[in-house]
Amino acid sequence: xxxxxxxxxxxxxEVPLQANLRVPAARGxxxxxxxxxxxxxxxxxxxSRSRFAARDSLGRSIAVILPRGSVLRDGDALVAVDxxxxxxxxxxxxxxxxxxxxxxALLRAAYHLGNRHVALQLGCDVLQLEPxxxxxxxxxxxxxRVEAALAPFEPESGAYEVHDRSPAHSHDHDHGHDHAHDHxxxxxxx
Numbered sequence: 001x002x003x004x005x006x007x008x009x010x011x012x013x014e015v016p017l018q019a020n021l022r023v024p025a026a027r028g029x030x031x032x033x034x035x036x037x038x039x040x041x042x043x044x045x046x047x048s049r050s051r052f053a054a055r056d057s058l059g060r061s062i063a064v065i066l067p068r069g070s071v072l073r074d075g076d077a078l079v080a081v082d083x084x085x086x087x088x089x090x091x092x093x094x095x096x097x098x099x100x101x102x103x104x105a106l107l108r109a110a111y112h113l114g115n116r117h118v119a120l121q122l123g124c125d126v127l128q129l130e131p132x133x134x135x136x137x138x139x140x141x142x143x144x145r146v147e148a149a150l151a152p153f154e155p156e157s158g159a160y161e162v163h164d165r166s167p168a169h170s171h172d173h174d175h176g177h178d179h180a181h182d183h184x185x186x187x188x189x190x
Contacts, residue, residue: 014061016053016061018080020079037077037086038057038060039087041090042091062086090154096131097151106127128155129155130153
């Protein structure tokens with residue numbers, strides 16, 4: 001009997017490892033566990049989707065399946081169905097960095113970009129946004145310095161998404177009354 005050679009297409013397809021539990025800011029996880037965890041380096045577009053495929057730092061195929069509307073932030077952790085952990089890291093990506101000679105000019109730029117619902121990362125002396133030649137031109141005409149950069153991107157979450165990651169701040173609590181209210185208003189003391 002002649003030995004048969006395996007056909008190239010006969011090998012089983014790689015089955016992705018499913019990750020479906022997000023741990024915001026890896027809260028409550030032991031640092032030693034996180035240090036050993038594989039990383040998922042993802043750009044903003046990918047982290048803002050609730051379902052996607054990726055490869056982790058170990059080369060494994062990962063299928064991320066989260067509830068609709070989920071957004072992954074740099075520093076979050078994912079738990080895979082086999083119990084393994086994945087650290088989410090913001091990948092470096094092409095961005096525009098906007099700088100000004102004074103804080104008011106930068107504040108005006110943030111205002112105009114916000115009116116256009118642009119995903120924007122705020123810094124004390126810099127704004128970061130995804131490349132857009134029309135916006136770059138507008139900002140240049142406003143007297144701002146606009147430069148291309150390659151950096152991690154972590155835009156503001158928006159007024160309706162929880163962005164306080166401190167353990168002391170939780171939205172899973174009972175105020176002892178039965179009406180809805182805005183936590184942003186509560187935080188402002190109104």
